[in-house]
Amino acid sequence: MGKEIKIKINGQEYLGQEGETILQVARKNSIKIPTLCEHSDLEPKASCRLCLVAIEGRRGFFTSCSTIIEEGMNISTDSEEISNLRKTNLELLFAQHVERCDSCVRGFNCHLFKLAKEIGIDLKRYEDRKLGYPRYRFGPSICFDASKCIDCRNCVEMCEKQGVGFLDLESHKSFIEVIPSKNPQRDCVYCGQCALHCPTGALTEIDSVADVEAELQNKDKYVVFQIAPSTRTTLGEEFGMPYGTNVLGKIFAGLRKIGAAKVFDVSVAADVTTIEEAGELIERITQKKTLPMFTSCCPAWVKYVEFYAPEFIPNLTTVRSPQMILGGLSKTYFAKKDKIDPAKIVVVSIMPCTAKKYEITLKKFDVDGLPPIDYVLTTRELARLFKKHKIDFVNLESEEGDTPWDEPTGAGVIYGASGGVTESAIRTAVYKLSGGKKLEQIEFKNLRGMERTKEVILDLGEVKLKVAIVNGLGNAKKLLEVVRADPTRYDYIEVMACYGGCIGGGGQPLPTTEEIRKLRAQGLYNIDDVKNTRVADESPIMEKLYKEFLTNEEIRHKICHTHYSQKQKEN
Amino acid sequence: MNDIIEKLKQSNLTGRGGAGFPTGLKWESVAKAEGSKKYVICNASEGEPNVFKDGFILENYMEEVIKGMVLAMETIGASEAYLYLNPDYFEKYKEKLENLITGKNIKLFKKPHYYIAGEETVICNLIEGKKMEPRQRPPFISASGLFGCPTLMNNVETFYYAYKISQGEYNGTRFYSINGEVKNKGVYELPENLTIKEVLTQTNNVPDFDFFMQVGGGAVGEILLGDELDKQAKGAASITIYNKQSTDPYNLMENWANFFLEGNCDKCVPCREGIYRLKQLILQKNFKKQELETLFNTLEKASFCALGRGAATPFRGLVNKVLPD
Numbered sequence: 001m002g003k004e005i006k007i008k009i010n011g012q013e014y015l016g017q018e019g020e021t022i023l024q025v026a027r028k029n030s031i032k033i034p035t036l037c038e039h040s041d042l043e044p045k046a047s048c049r050l051c052l053v054a055i056e057g058r059r060g061f062f063t064s065c066s067t068i069i070e071e072g073m074n075i076s077t078d079s080e081e082i083s084n085l086r087k088t089n090l091e092l093l094f095a096q097h098v099e100r101c102d103s104c105v106r107g108f109n110c111h112l113f114k115l116a117k118e119i120g121i122d123l124k125r126y127e128d129r130k131l132g133y134p135r136y137r138f139g140p141s142i143c144f145d146a147s148k149c150i151d152c153r154n155c156v157e158m159c160e161k162q163g164v165g166f167l168d169l170e171s172h173k174s175f176i177e178v179i180p181s182k183n184p185q186r187d188c189v190y191c192g193q194c195a196l197h198c199p200t201g202a203l204t205e206i207d208s209v210a211d212v213e214a215e216l217q218n219k220d221k222y223v224v225f226q227i228a229p230s231t232r233t234t235l236g237e238e239f240g241m242p243y244g245t246n247v248l249g250k251i252f253a254g255l256r257k258i259g260a261a262k263v264f265d266v267s268v269a270a271d272v273t274t275i276e277e278a279g280e281l282i283e284r285i286t287q288k289k290t291l292p293m294f295t296s297c298c299p300a301w302v303k304y305v306e307f308y309a310p311e312f313i314p315n316l317t318t319v320r321s322p323q324m325i326l327g328g329l330s331k332t333y334f335a336k337k338d339k340i341d342p343a344k345i346v347v348v349s350i351m352p353c354t355a356k357k358y359e360i361t362l363k364k365f366d367v368d369g370l371p372p373i374d375y376v377l378t379t380r381e382l383a384r385l386f387k388k389h390k391i392d393f394v395n396l397e398s399e400e401g402d403t404p405w406d407e408p409t410g411a412g413v414i415y416g417a418s419g420g421v422t423e424s425a426i427r428t429a430v431y432k433l434s435g436g437k438k439l440e441q442i443e444f445k446n447l448r449g450m451e452r453t454k455e456v457i458l459d460l461g462e463v464k465l466k467v468a469i470v471n472g473l474g475n476a477k478k479l480l481e482v483v484r485a486d487p488t489r490y491d492y493i494e495v496m497a498c499y500g501g502c503i504g505g506g507g508q509p510l511p512t513t514e515e516i517r518k519l520r521a522q523g524l525y526n527i528d529d530v531k532n533t534r535v536a537d538e539s540p541i542m543e544k545l546y547k548e549f550l551t552n553e554e555i556r557h558k559i560c561h562t563h564y565s566q567k568q569k570e571n
Numbered sequence: 572m573n574d575i576i577e578k579l580k581q582s583n584l585t586g587r588g589g590a591g592f593p594t595g596l597k598w599e600s601v602a603k604a605e606g607s608k609k610y611v612i613c614n615a616s617e618g619e620p621n622v623f624k625d626g627f628i629l630e631n632y633m634e635e636v637i638k639g640m641v642l643a644m645e646t647i648g649a650s651e652a653y654l655y656l657n658p659d660y661f662e663k664y665k666e667k668l669e670n671l672i673t674g675k676n677i678k679l680f681k682k683p684h685y686y687i688a689g690e691e692t693v694i695c696n697l698i699e700g701k702k703m704e705p706r707q708r709p710p711f712i713s714a715s716g717l718f719g720c721p722t723l724m725n726n727v728e729t730f731y732y733a734y735k736i737s738q739g740e741y742n743g744t745r746f747y748s749i750n751g752e753v754k755n756k757g758v759y760e761l762p763e764n765l766t767i768k769e770v771l772t773q774t775n776n777v778p779d780f781d782f783f784m785q786v787g788g789g790a791v792g793e794i795l796l797g798d799e800l801d802k803q804a805k806g807a808a809s810i811t812i813y814n815k816q817s818t819d820p821y822n823l824m825e826n827w828a829n830f831f832l833e834g835n836c837d838k839c840v841p842c843r844e845g846i847y848r849l850k851q852l853i854l855q856k857n858f859k860k861q862e863l864e865t866l867f868n869t870l871e872k873a874s875f876c877a878l879g880r881g882a883a884t885p886f887r888g889l890v891n892k893v894l895p896d
Contacts, residue, residue: 046707047839049873061872066707081872088869092844126848151837169702174829176703176837 007073022064022075023051033077034086034115036093036199037152038065040513041499042161047152049089050115053077061085087121095126097200098133098147105384106201111510112150136180138166138571140206140361141190141354142506148202149178155194155203162497163477164189164304166571180571187307187569191300191473191497192354192506205354205507208375209385215346215374216259223346225255226264226326226405230352230416230502231379233523237509238383239393243516244523249398251350251382254391256399262334265401266349267408269326270415270424271536272545273297276319276560277421278428278536281492285463290314292468292483292490295421297321299359300497300506302564304473309480310566318561322415323349323356324365326405327372328559333549334404347373350382352416352505355497364562378507409539410528417521418471418501419447419454422494426467427535430460442534448525450500450518453479455490471496471504575646575737576602582736587745588614588726589788589807590877594733597723600713602647604721611643611652612698612717612724615660616682616689620830621789622809624746625727627758629664632731637671639730642737644676647723652677655694658684686790686834687878691716691724693836704838705876747804749776751784751812767810768800781815783893790830791881794888820889824853831882841869842879849886863890 002018009022009031016025021044026033036048044066052061056074061082064075076082094116101113108114116123133147156178159167166188168181180188195203215221232248241247252263281293296302296316305312320328327349331342349356353376359365360373377385386393400406411427414420423444430439446456447469454469468490470476476495483489498504500517503524533539550556580595601609613636617625628636640652654668654677661681668679680698682688688697692706695717716722725733728746735741745763750756753776761770767786771777778797785792787806795802804810813823828850837843845866852858852866867883874880 044707045838046875049840049875052873084865085869085873088845088865089840089873092840092848092869095848096844126851129844129847150840151843153838174832175843 005069005071007069007071007075009075010077016069020069022053022062022067022069022073025069026064026077031077033064034119035065036111036115036150037154039154039197039511040515041197042154042157045152045154045157048093048150050086052082052085054079054082083119086119090116090119090121091123091125093150094121094123096129097150098128098130099123100148100201104148104201105204105207105380107384109510110201111199137206138180138188139190139358141357142188142192142195142203143206144178144180144194144203145201146177146179148200150200150202151177152199153178154197154199158193158197161474162189162191162193162472163474164191164308167194184569187567188571189300189303189307189473189497190355190358190506193498194506195354196498196504196506196508196510196512205378205381206357207381208357208377209381209388212348212375212377212385213388215348220344221346222261222340222344223259223348224262224264224330225260225348225350226266226323226330226373227251227401228323228349228351228353228416228502229267229270229408229413229420229524230505230508230520231350231382232413232527233416233520234352234379234503234508235383236393237516238380241394243519244521244526246523246527247393249400250393250396252401253396253399254386254393257391257396258385258389262402264326264330264405265408266322266326267412267415268405268539268541269322269329270412271409271539271542272325272550272560273319273322273415274411274421274424274428274536275542275546276556277317278425278432280317280319281425282429282432285491292487292493293317295494296562296564297415297421298355298496298502299353300355300473301476301495303355303358303567304476304497306564306567307569308477312480312483313564313566316564318563320365320560320562321359322412323351323376324359324372324562325560327360328365328367329405329545329549331370331372332367332559333545337404342368342370346375348375348377349373350379351376352379352502352508353498354378354506356507367558379505380507380509383509404541404544407533407539407541409536410531410534411536413527413531414524416502416524417448418496419449419469419494420501420524422467422469422492423447424536425492426458426460426465428537429463429465431535431537433460433463436537439535448521450514450521452499465492466490468493470494471501472499473497575642575733578736579733582741582743584729584732584736584741586726587728587732587807589619591805594725594729597713597725598643598646598733601721601723604714606721608718608720609647609649610717610720610722611640611647611649612691612694612722613640613652613654613727613730614689614691614694614724615654615656615727616694617657617660617727618682618686618689618834619788619790619792619807619809621750621785621792621811622748622807623750624748624758624808626660628727628731628746629660633664633667634671635734636727636730637668637675637677639732639734640677641675642734643723643725643730647721649723650676653680653698653717654678655680655682655698657682657689685836686830687836687876690876690878692876694724695722704836745808747774748807748809749774749811750809752778752780752782752814752817753812763808764803766801767795767804770804770810771800776810776812778812778814783813783815783889785809785811785813785885790827791878791884793884794892796892815893820893821853821856824886824889825850827885828853831878835878839873839875839879841873842875842882845870845879846882860890
């Protein structure tokens with residue numbers, strides 16, 4: 001706790017902490033100051049100039065996002081002059097940005113557009129400078145429409161922070177602009193953090209909503225939806241619900257309303273991932289195979305390894321991600337059970353993630369000649385799909401999911417938070433090592449939280465497990481340096497590309513801030529807290545699955561395991 | 572150490588890069604700043620058009636400039652220094668400079684071809700390998716500059732005169748750059764308290780035609796008319812004479828606009844988009860003064876750095892004083 005500082009804003013006295021900005025104090029006290037380029041994940045840029053305020057006794061105007069409070073400051077957040085400056089600035093922003101609000105995926109839920117309405121400007125005062133600017137696609141995941149870019153450079157900064165640096169600045173006809181890097185040593189890993197920090201519709205996921213709607217219209221197709229662990233505590237935000245609310249039941253209901261034949265829970269397959277992965281970890285440790293073992297359910301992390309650090313390919317667990325496992329199970333085990341032609345099944349995976357759109361295109365995952373998953377819709381796309389179909393989401397009656405993939409354990413649900421995969425694996429490891437006894441300790445709270453890099457030594461009786469948990473690719477990059485220097489430092493490392501894990505994923509609702517991520521993650525742990533079964537191995541679904549279907553090496557390999565390879569630059 | 576700072580203060584030497592900050596005060600604040608590692612940077616960007624006195628000083632007084640830098644390093648306690656040169660000066664003088672700087676812990680650094688790259692915080696960013704963008708101030712570079720360390724940055728001419736002061740050879744002069752439609756274009760060392768009239772008279776450059784001038788720099792310098800000769804030449808002390816009859820003011824404004832558009836960093840909205848809109852209006856020629864005034868105001872009050880803040884100055888002067896209503 002720093003020193004307390006007294007300031008005045010618009011005539012009222014407020015207390016702030018030493019080192020806080022004017023904007024931070026204003027926000028804490030519900031004083032509205034318009035911003036655009038500001039994001040709490042990033043250093044203040046002061047580029048958009050919308051957050052200008054006046055300070056008594058000082059000439060000129062000051063950006064509140066970057067001005068640190070001082071004792072006795074007397075601040076005015078509005079005046080005729082400030083208002084005129086904001087208006088002109090915003091008009092200039094719309095002068096470069098090409099408005100296509102009716103077809104833009106941000107729709108009218110766009111930060112830039114909302115500001116225009118609040119501040120009240122002439123959108124068409126000047127002719128659009130960026131008319132004709134290019135549209136880029138990064139894999140099947142991200143669309144960058146340069147005509148909508150307002151040059152805030154949040155994406156460049158975020159991509160750098162991710163240790164990827166794929167978004168670059170280049171001079172073009174006297175304007176220095178954002179472009180995809182031409183550097184052969186840089187490639188996009190599809191994490192979508194650029195889209196998550198973009199204040200306009202310039203960077204978004206590549207939209208699959210229309211494709212999925214076409215499948216739903218097709219009477220020959222059997223459309224099955226599967227929902228990611230973290231989407232259940234984030235989708236509600238798109239409908240004004242409190243952060244962290246568990247809306248899975250409403251999601252199931254809404255999907256059935258728009259024509260889903262079945263609705264499944266990917267968290268069930270997370271239980272499979274846990275069992276397989278814990279098994280592989282124990283095998284690598286006892287048989288002295290390659291360590292440390294890295295998680296692989298994050299496709300942006302896997303892409304990062306395959307392009308930027310291929311020497312670590314042998315360290316990636318061979319276990320598939322939960323979504324890929326469930327898709328495969330649906331087109332085999334489930335199809336057979338319910339007597340449906342697998343070729344007619346369309347699997348749509350609802351994910352918090354833009355990289356998942358890439359993961360599903362990899363041929364190596366094909367099961368009996370079919371891709372396990374046909375489409376990925378991000379959390380944001382699902383919200384758009386529901387809104388398009390006028391689903392009154394908030395007032396839906398919660399419904400149960402469909403068997404056989406309806407009841408995950410708590411361990412499967414917490415996959416969506418950083419530390420969740422590890423905690424699930426540890427619960428199973430302890431269970432296995434104790435010969436299947438009921439665990440005394442279910443929760444491993446030292447694995448949880450928003451801290452970007454966590455190092456934990458777990459005393460599991462006969463085994464001491466050295467674990468690292470990291471979220472944010474830039475932090476993973478640093479951790480790889482540590483591993484290079486000392487390969488024995490860790491046994492198991494969980495890497496999530498996005499801050500906080502999947503709850504902070506590139507496909508999640510905007511805005512996403514640290515505060516919001518915490519609440520989303522807490523929502524998942526709350527679900528786990530009240531589950532009857534919290535260890536994957538204790539799941540009756542798992543018991544049945546392994547007894548009836550995943551009965552031998554070969555089938556387990558086909559459905560649950562994969563391999564990796566060094567990748568060339570694709571973008 | 573205190574000796575030279577006292578001498579600088581007494582001499583009333585001010586920075587010759589255009590901002591005119593008292594040199595003694597600047598050296599003192601960096602000398603007193605907290606930090607074990609400090610830097611000295613000589614700004615030889617000379618990115619302002621129609622200013623060419625730093626090139627003249629490098630050509631003729633290179634040794635004194637280096638000695639001024641070394642003096643600064645000793646005074647503030649800096650173990651390393653940079654001589655930051657625009658690409659032309661870098662190519663022209665690097666060999667001669669390399670000989671002079673051997674063993675002095677001074678490194679040469681080549682500036683990229685952008686006007687904004689002459690701004691002091693941008694220079695720090697570039698030397699650090701960061702983006703070509705200015706930094707928020709405060710903190711000022713005297714407290715936190717290159718690599719976060721206290722940094723003393725001065726213009727070529729300032730280091731020249733700092734050395735002269737240490738030798739007791741300073742006579743209150745400065746270097747004026749005179750060009751445009753004049754008989755005797757060149758760099759002249761004359762007393763700094765002269766009026767523009769006196770400078771033109773003493774250099775035999777008083778025009779015998781109807782004229783206007785841009786004073787203090789060919790980009791952000793102000794526009795003055797023939798009846799404003801009793802003022803002093805501020806900023807970087809350049810005087811450019813334009814013939815009213817033969818100068819197309821729209822062409823001149825278009826050149827200014829292009830110069831800013833090519834040379835800015837495109838970080839902030841007022842400068843990046845405002846100057847572009849200014850150019851579009853100028854090209855149309857048929858603009859309302861109120862529209863220009865809105866853009867001028869935004870540039871002056873809302874820009875991130877001095878480039879944007881200063882960009883409106885010449886346009887405003889020309890439109891109000893030279894253009895027919």
